[in-house]
Amino acid sequence: MDLAFTPEEQQFREEVRAWVRANLPADIGHKVHNALRLSRDDLQRWAKILGSRGWLGFGWPQQFGGPGWTAVQKHLFEEECALAGAPRIVPFGPVMVAPVIMAFGNAEQHQRFLPGIASGEVWWSQGYSEPGSGSDLASVKTRAERVGDKYIVNGQKTWTTLGQYGEWIFCLVRTNTEVKPQAGISFLLIDMKSPGVTVRPIKLLDGECEVNEVWFDNVEVPAENLIGEENKGWNYAKYLLAHERTNIADVNRAKRELERLKRIAKAEGVWEDVRFRDQIALLEIDIVALEMLVLRVLGAERSGKPSLDLAGLLKIRGSEIQQRYAELMMLAAGPYSLPYIFDAMEAGWQGDAALGLSEFPGGNVANAPLASAYFNMRKTTIYGGSNEVQRNIVAQTVLG
């Protein structure tokens, strides 16, 4: 047993750190460190920079042009990116659909789709959830009917994150209604520029449009866009879920946000308040415990032991921690987190003297979005399989 990374891993960390420092555009880092609004261009600029280094698909094996990193290297890469203030990689292309294409797609599909994902050129979206399907994914109703060499797709997806930017979408579609729900689902790649695709952003409680509804009205999809076999889509989706491992806990970002919370608490004068600081200390301990949990999972993976069955716990704890730091940031600013100023989330906003908004304690105009971030974070215990569903899974592993 040993807590230290190997000298090689340490060296790897230094290399990644130096590269990220040299290549992350300062304006993007500033936005991330202050939780300001990121544009499509910001996200894609960083994706392309990573792509040019061959690191956008940081989890990819070498045979598909990835770096072939170990689980520990991937963790270190994500940690260095997060601490430097890099935006999260939009996962739908490189992290979610690419592994499915690699594992179940044919050679022609590899050629056709993987390069655009690896370079960051093509924006992918995820078409899983539907109105009414909630955490019960197998209930998807969007129909895909095979007509000749095409599928005709009709139905609706929802909660499609950043779908307003999407160029392609991978969808779970129903291709058989006669069998039990899981056995009639297929995995289809759809060009979002196809006639009959309509995207409508959904305004969320924080005033932002992060998710969308996507309609398919007699959309023609070439049959060659089917991944693997018809009606096996559920297996591929499960494979994908099994691929999301430790990064679901997002502990690296939590470490960065803990630093930001401390900056805010100091600027607002609550750092000296023992009652408040103890709450930060509790969060710090929670984050260290989560990091140890993540490291244990990585350690098990590295030593080739059967993976510890802790994925559900990572999701529950990671999401609770995300909500908690957002909550404490808001509480630290108190009433100064409450003005709702849409522009305040833009970089370069100088405050509004007439509203008294340039005179926040500590002169910190970035307080305005803190309540918005708190509201936004309520999603984390709902998405990705709600925390109640995760508790069902955890209990299942113990009780049967």
Added chain:
Amino acid sequence: MDFDFSDDQQQLRDAVSRWVDKAYTFERRRAITEAGGFDRTAYGELAELGLTGLCVPGDHGGMDMGPVDAMVVMEELGRGLVMEPLAQTLAASVVLSQYAPADLQAAWLPQMASGEALVVLAHQERKVRYKLNVCEAKAAPSQEGYAITATKNMVPAGDRAQAWLVPAMLDGQMALFLVQAGAAGATAAGHVCQDGSRAANLTLAHTPAQLVTRDGLAALELATDVGVATLCAEAVGVMDKTFALTAEYLNTRKQFGVLISSFQALRHRLADMKMQLELARSMSYYATLKMGAPAAERHLAVARAKVQLGQSMRFVGQQAVQLHGGIGVTDEYIVSHCFKRLTQMEMTLGDTLHHLGVVSEGMQDTAGVFA
């Protein structure tokens, strides 16, 4: 970064686990409590397994093993709710071999390794709660060396020990002393504790003592840091046992014609217990793996770990009783004994709020396992 146990550590675990299953049954434990909460024979059996010499250097007859080995042993003793204070022996071994002069080491470490001598820490005083840096005990030079006047409470198996490690003020500074049981002016009044184990109220009146070190606070902090790390490991063992009992109960007990494990409210509670257990295990590893770090880093790690463990122990203990229903609050069934053990451990060597204060006061801008 590696969380695997070596083959030797696995064998050590198996050996302790076999002894617990075979020799330290719930019935025997109950009999030990009824006889006062400490059993010299059971302690002798730990010595036969070599465990009393686990952290004693080889040239003093010990096994010279490290924090991870101690953790493995304490997890298994926790699983058996073992009350004999091996953790005290481990902490005393570490402190004496690091701080005591050679003659004191030679006099005590071999006896501790063989199990003949039990040496325990006597530092708790009424007015200071969990603070380590203040004490009312006073030491002064005497003809034989030093003499101590002090009152120390909740000394583990204090009236069955052969010697006590006693912090006392000497020339305005805290020093650490070894006081032999039976020395003039020493009285130890023993009692059973809530968890069934034994402790004593120790009074020393101009009692002869030998100086371990004038660097008393650093030595005491080392002792309690080792103590907390081993306590965390032991608590993980107790919680493993408590959790397993609870899961088994849910899959056995029927209400309204069905197994109660079919009720989602109870399943979710069990999932929450699993969460607290695994966070606790993670932080127990963390504390143990930081035992070799510089004192300040080690001390912070221990404080963080004890906060997590304190919360986990309370949650797992309380929920185990709740999920068992009526049988959970009886003396007859083992789960209430797990609960009481966990409760007592939360208040041993600094409770959750105390350690939270340590973390809170020393917080830095950046934090993490790797900050």
